[in-house]
Amino acid sequence: MFHQFQSLQDTFSSVTGLCGNVGLNLRGNGPATFVQGEMVSGDFFETLGVGAAVGRTFGPSDDTLGAPVVAVLGYGYWQSAFGGDPAAVGKTIWLNSVPVTIVGVAAKEFPSIDPARGRAIWLPLSASPQLGMDLYGHVSGDHPSLQAGDDIWWVYTVARLKGGITLDQAQAAAGALFHNDVLDKSKELFKAEDAPRLVLMPAPQAISGLREQFSTPLAILMTAVGMVLLVACANVAGLMLARSATRQRELAVRLALGAGRARIARQLLTESVLLSAVGGIAGILLAQWSAPSLVAFMSRGGLWPSHLAVRLDPSVLAFTALASILTGILFGLAPAFRGLRLDLTPALKANPASLGTGTSSGGWLNLGGTLVIAQVALAILVLSGAGLLVRTLQNLKSINPGFDTRNILLFRMDPALNGYNGPRSKSLYSELLPRLEASPGVLSATYSFDDLLSGNYWNTSFGIEGEAPDTSHATIGLNAGPRYFETMGIPLMAGRLFTAQDFSLPPDTKWEPAVINEAFARTFFKGQNPLGRRITGTGHKLVSREIVGIVGDTKFRNLRSEIAPTLFVPAGGGEAVFEVRTAVDPRTVIPAVRSAVSQLDDNLPLFSMKTESEQIERSLFQERLIARLSSFFGALSLLLACIGLYGLLSYEVTRRTREIGVRLALGARPADIVRFIVGQGIALSAAGAMLGILVALGVTRYLGSLLYGVRPFDPLTFFAVASLLGLVALAACYFPARRAMHVDPMVALRYE
Structure with a gap:
């Protein structure tokens, strides 16, 4: 079919054909091995703009019936089978008992036109009869091999659009040719309702199944990553609020000396953006270092191609830069807004030694508590999804398939x-x-x-x-x-x-x-x-x-x-x-x-x-991958939320040291202080947990297509997640409560 499309020179600048998955019996110097190859037309590499790492690629003369059979090796196969030896070019190997001369090695960046399937070798389409391929695109030994003039239907057509030609225009031109030259000549092969249709698609969508296979799982994981990022933003916002609370006198002095409130807010916001920029740079370096390990981990299941390179291209870098700036602005808004509303008189009268240790909470605890509640809610949301996915994996692994799978x-x-x-x-x-x-x-x-x-x-x-x-x-x-x-x-x-x-x-x-x-x-x-x-x-x-x-x-x-x-x-x-x-x-x-x-x-x-x-x-590779990564992100979000809770309570203990000392001096027991601090933490955690579960009840239904043997509203999963949160929250409350319990009243009262 691709030969007919080559006549559309006003629509396509070049047209090539390929048979994308051919099993071959290869014999060289060692024992016979099975390799996956592609049969391609002579202009295949030129159409795709792929060069050779060693030797050359195919030309039109290579794709001629009766010509000596030549081959181009895949870069990965050349490395593994020939040790990357340039002398492999020119050698003769045997494919399906046919002598084949190696003429080149494809560029390292080109594993195949389908990135999900790396190819060991490419051969000209004209070699199909010599290799024993039949009309169905198979080497069966039971059907006659292809002959010159045979109509075949198993060749993919790939074309490069001419400059200025849209996909719709190409569809119209190619569709007319397909109808006139193909369907009219083969009416006896199809009923009218079963006749094939021609649909042009961008090559990445038409050839590779990676997008369809991993789009939903990756979307879920990206959502989990986004939630973890929000938890981190809320966490850092809480820390920045605590820091700004200790700088009230400094900011008040600057305002009294004539600095504008907007300028103060810009400074606080700039500090936040710089902090997030440093984090973004560290994240890029970590991603660059860990990407090969991640690909190796994912390819162990055999469904993710190990040859698929994960690169930090300009679009990834631009996204990271934008995300860093936006997150810096996001967690910098709270301290900047606080700077705009700073009351000068109380801040200037405060004793520097007692800044941040007074008895009035102002609005910081309310805002800090809100941030902790948000962190806990997001952590519950991520953990609930992870719990459902882990339950799915467990259910699938416990299935009796009806036969003995052992040994x-x-x-x-x-x-x-x-x-x-x-x-x-x-x-x-x-x-x-x-x-x-x-x-x-x-x-x-x-x-x-x-x-x-x-x-x-x-x-x-x-x-x-x-x-x-x-x-x-x-x-x-x-x-x-x-x-x-x-x-x-x-x-x-x-x-x-x-x-x-x-x-x-x-x-x-x-x-x-x-x-x-x-x-x-x-x-x-x-x-x-x-x-x-x-x-x-x-x-x-x-x-x-x-x-x-x-x-x-x-x-x-x-x-x-x-x-x-x-x-x-x-x-x-x-x-x-x-x-x-x-x-x-x-x-x-x-x-x-x-x-x-x-x-x-x-x-x-x-x-x-x-x-x-x-x-x-x-x-179960996909289920295991999603369960593991979502569990990791869930655990990370829970850790960040509990760090935020710990930070809030620690700051409260420091800020209220004098109050705690007074209570102890008036006869309060250390256990009462512990209950007070832990009670604050548990109250915040419970509020966040309830909010998170309510949101999860509405969100987890979108996981329905990935679940097996468990409902999106599984009570056992939500109970387990809430219990886990409670245990971790208690641990986060323990250390601030322990420090409060050991406050010396005499030392605390000396602050004043």
């Missing part, structure tokens, strides 16, 4: 990349399974075309024999190998499981066997016995089958998903995931597994090797 090693294999067709792959698997099961520490082994909890499955439609001919149902399916259910620990509920004979049926078999789960039986047979019933294939990958067994329900897509009606059919040959049940740590049998495969074909790479437990942990 299972998973790995994938794609024999088609080494020239195997379906029957040869099936024969290979039949030889491999006994070898795997004979390995030390292995209890049983099987394979399937998709693994549980991976999000991979196929959909199909079917009819049930005896129903109306036009009745159609939809289900998901999985191709399962020999002893699949026994290996995975999925219980048999009725009937039988697959036997060895089910995997070697003659081609003319009319009714092939199928196993269903309990959800399938409940949904489509509604209390009837499904055993022996026959289903007729009307959709993808389903022939007519007879139900021979019912197994227990399992989570299929992910832990969050509801149990889905699932159809299991005997697996043939093709790309497969192997499941190996072990009696020991699954990782310890990896060498034996590799040895068993290499004994049959040492050019077959194994990839995506992990344990079932690791797969489940990866599936």
Whole structure:
């Protein structure tokens, strides 16, 4: 299709095409490895403005049918596989048994057009037939390879707009071409209502799923960060108020000598902004230092690309500068406003030794207490959200997925990349399974075309024999190998499981066997016995089958998903995931597994090797990330709020030292003083907690899409958060109360 778009020279300055995810069997000097590559047109790098770190990129002559196959390596793969050796350029490697010459290494800043998926290698689209790719964009070994003139629908088109051309104008021009040159020539392929439409989108939105995947979690975390920032602002505002209270005489003298109140307010505000600017600079330096560690932490789940660089670009620096200025103004307003309203006469008459230790509270305690209440309320809000997210993670981790997840090693294999067709792959698997099961520490082994909890499955439609001919149902399916259910620990509920004979049926078999789960039986047979019933294939990958067994329900897509009606059919040959049940740590049998495969074909790479437990942990990566970071921000906001409470009470104890001394001299017990100070702190904390919970009740409903097994208004979570606040608040009150309890009345009274 991109060739047709290249004719729109008045709309696009350049047009390129790519197939974004191609699995390749690479052989060089060492053992065969599996790498992810992209098939691209010859002008791909030029269109994107990407240069070469070493050697060159593709030119038009490289993307010609029948030309020698050349490759450009990804910078990261060049570093890991070739040690960054410039001599790698010019070497020959073997991809899918085809000799390929390395002509260059892409720039370090370019992992892929999709930043979520770094690529090891790029190849010209014209090499697709030589690499064995079929009309569907796969290397299957069961379909003819591409030929010159074939129409293909799996190539992404990326175009650079010409200067002055808008996206709407490009949409109109490309849409007309698509309708006239494509749809009119392929009317027989589509019904009118199913005909494809062309929609142009900015490349970052169209190609990468990172924005969609992480937009909601990052928005929640940014909200939490904003709340922590507000808590910090309120905290610093309280400290600045306390400081300004001790400077009343200084400010009063300056006013008496002719300084304007506005000038005093500007000075106090400037001091606040300078303080926040220093904090902003420190934050930038800390972010620059910690960014690589943060990316490494996030990429451990396998869902965040480790190659994705996090840079402090001008927009980030500008945002930080603006935030620093605004926060400085925000926490500087209170002391500046106080400076504008300063009463000269009491301030000038005050004894310098008693400044800040008088008995009248003025408005400072009221304003300081309000700031503490605000801090506590914000901390409760952040902690409530974090508590709900932690409860969600706990609920997901406690789910029974319906099969035994312990001691299972998973790995994938794609024999088609080494020239195997379906029957040869099936024969290979039949030889491999006994070898795997004979390995030390292995209890049983099987394979399937998709693994549980991976999000991979196929959909199909079917009819049930005896129903109306036009009745159609939809289900998901999985191709399962020999002893699949026994290996995975999925219980048999009725009937039988697959036997060895089910995997070697003659081609003319009319009714092939199928196993269903309990959800399938409940949904489509509604209390009837499904055993022996026959289903007729009307959709993808389903022939007519007879139900021979019912197994227990399992989570299929992910832990969050509801149990889905699932159809299991005997697996043939093709790309497969192997499941190996072990009696020991699954990782310890990896060498034996590799040895068993290499004994049959040492050019077959194994990839995506992990344990079932690791797969489940990866599936919970996003939930774990949000829970951990939100908990960190919640704890930080609580700490800041309690520091603010401690600061307020400490200042009050200092300011009211004479009053405390008088009380003690008149017979008050130290315990009474402790109750008085702690009572103030608990009252402020309780007010903030109630306000925070009320706000949280209205806000946490926006977390609904991220929660599992817990309501946004979960009373247990709010009770736990309030209890935690109470304990920390008591600790914050203890030290000021302890200091007040030990005030010496004689020393305190000497202040006057």
